[in-house]
Amino acid sequence: MKKIGVAGPSITELEISYVTDAATNAWFADHSIYHQRFEEAFGKKIGTKYAMALPSCTSALHLILAALEVGPGDEVIVPDATWIASSAPISYVGATPVFVDIDPKTWCMDAGAFERAISEKTKAAIVVDLYGGMPEWDALEKIANTHNIPLIEDAAEAVGSQYRGRMAGSFGVVGTFSFHGSKTMTTGEGGMLVTDDKILFERAQFLRDHGRPAGDRFFQNTEVGFKYKMSSMQAAMGLAQTERLDELVERKQEIFSWYKRALSGCDDLVLNYQPEDVINTYWMVTAILDQSIGFEKLDLMERLSKHGIDSRPFFHPLSSLHAYEKTEQAIKAQQINKIAYDISPRGINLPSGFQLDEENVKYICEKLLQIIE
Numbered sequence: 098m099k100k101i102g103v104a105g106p107s108i109t110e111l112e113i114s115y116v117t118d119a120a121t122n123a124w125f126a127d128h129s130i131y132h133q134r135f136e137e138a139f140g141k142k143i144g145t146k147y148a149m150a151l152p153s154c155t156s157a158l159h160l161i162l163a164a165l166e167v168g169p170g171d172e173v174i175v176p177d178a179t180w181i182a183s184s185a186p187i188s189y190v191g192a193t194p195v196f197v198d199i200d201p202k203t204w205c206m207d208a209g210a211f212e213r214a215i216s217e218k219t220k221a222a223i224v225v226d227l228y229g230g231m232p233e234w235d236a237l238e239k240i241a242n243t244h245n246i247p248l249i250e251d252a253a254e255a256v257g258s259q260y261r262g263r264m265a266g267s268f269g270v271v272g273t274f275s276f277h278g279s280k281t282m283t284t285g286e287g288g289m290l291v292t293d294d295k296i297l298f299e300r301a302q303f304l305r306d307h308g309r310p311a312g313d314r315f316f317q318n319t320e321v322g323f324k325y326k327m328s329s330m331q332a333a334m335g336l337a338q339t340e341r342l343d344e345l346v347e348r349k350q351e352i353f354s355w356y357k358r359a360l361s362g363c364d365d366l367v368l369n370y371q372p373e374d375v376i377n378t379y380w381m382v383t384a385i386l387d388q389s390i391g392f393e394k395l396d397l398m399e400r401l402s403k404h405g406i407d408s409r410p411f412f413h414p415l416s417s418l419h420a421y422e423k424t425e426q427a428i429k430a431q432q433i434n435k436i437a438y439d440i441s442p443r444g445i446n447l448p449s450g451f452q453l454d455e456e457n458v459k460y461i462c463e464k465l466l467q468i469i470e
């Protein structure tokens with residue numbers, strides 16, 4: 098039996114025709130024709146002045162930390178419950194991640210925890226729009242402004258989401274996206290950095306191209322930088338996906354609505370949160386089991402797997418991972434991040450890919466309910 102996968106893209110003739118054209122024509126003098134169209138279309142969707150296509154969201158975060166001159170001795174605040182790509186770039190620049198607790202409803206960075214974690218070493222904070230949901234941006238921005246801390250928005254999981262009429266990616270000084278194959282919008286592998294800040298954007302552009310001044314054709318590098326670019330074929334796919342973004346987002350919301358309907362009678366779990374002023378794009382439909390159910394996510398995943406259903410665990414707190422074992426910040430976080438440590442063991446991501454139909458979702462929910470009852 099073929100398993101129902103947890104993710105999967107939506108690829109149509111449009112993507113195939115653009116990628117074919119890029120592979121055929123976008124070379125040398127024309128190498129960036131698709132990058133330009135992709136960046137312009139994507140920036141317009143998000144509502145930011147500048148957009149830069151990159152190989153991944155991880156590289157976008159690395160680049161922006163470097164552009165902000167974050168380095169050794171500095172601290173960067175990050176939510177404890179997220180993919181490690183949100184925090185790993187903090188180590189790339191030699192700074193220290195400070196893991197803070199999440200809000201019990203949004204599962205994103207808690208504003209109070211953010212404020213309590215600020216020290217004189219805090220150089221930036223990376224805020225994550227987890228699973229397509231949004232944190233309390235108003236509160237976070239107010240705190241950041243008071244303490245003069247630049248916010249970086251990791252919107253890898255939230256393309257198309259909105260908070261009080263503003264698009265995910267447009268908060269803070271810079272927003273970053275991922276177009277990894279599992280994400281709502283994909284280029285296979287890929288990412289994007291968006292901002293309204295011209296100086297920061299130009300600095301990032303310089304650093305992503307081996308420290309070459311703009312327009313350099315004579316290999317006159319003035320600093321040691323990085324090489325962070327996307328291929329034309331990926332940019333072509335990204336353009337097609339951007340043109341189809343509204344459709345992709347609607348489909349994600351439809352998939353969520355099937356789950357919501359099928360699980361509506363069940364009080365033993367909660368799904369992704371969408372308050373009045375938020376548009377959640379549900380990158381991953383996520384269920385948190387009630388404490389009374391009494392079994393853990395890996396156990397539940399195993400049982401679903403026996404019915405041919407693939408799933409993923411809610412992100413483990415970063416401070417619980419071997420990667421950060423015995424670091425001072427991880428030990429501290431383990432003690433104070435009560436919400437992350439309470440929710441994470443009880444949460445799983447259910448299949449949320451574009452290949453799903455309502456029958457699949459009904460089957461998944463039926464098995465899920467059988468297991469927990």
Ligand SMILES: *Cc1c(COP(=O)(O)O)cnc(C)c1O
Binds near residue numbers: 153251275277288
């Ligand atoms: C997927 C993801 C990333 C990393 O994206 P890549 O393109 O794989 O580098 C970063 N942050 C979050 C929250 C993600 O889900």
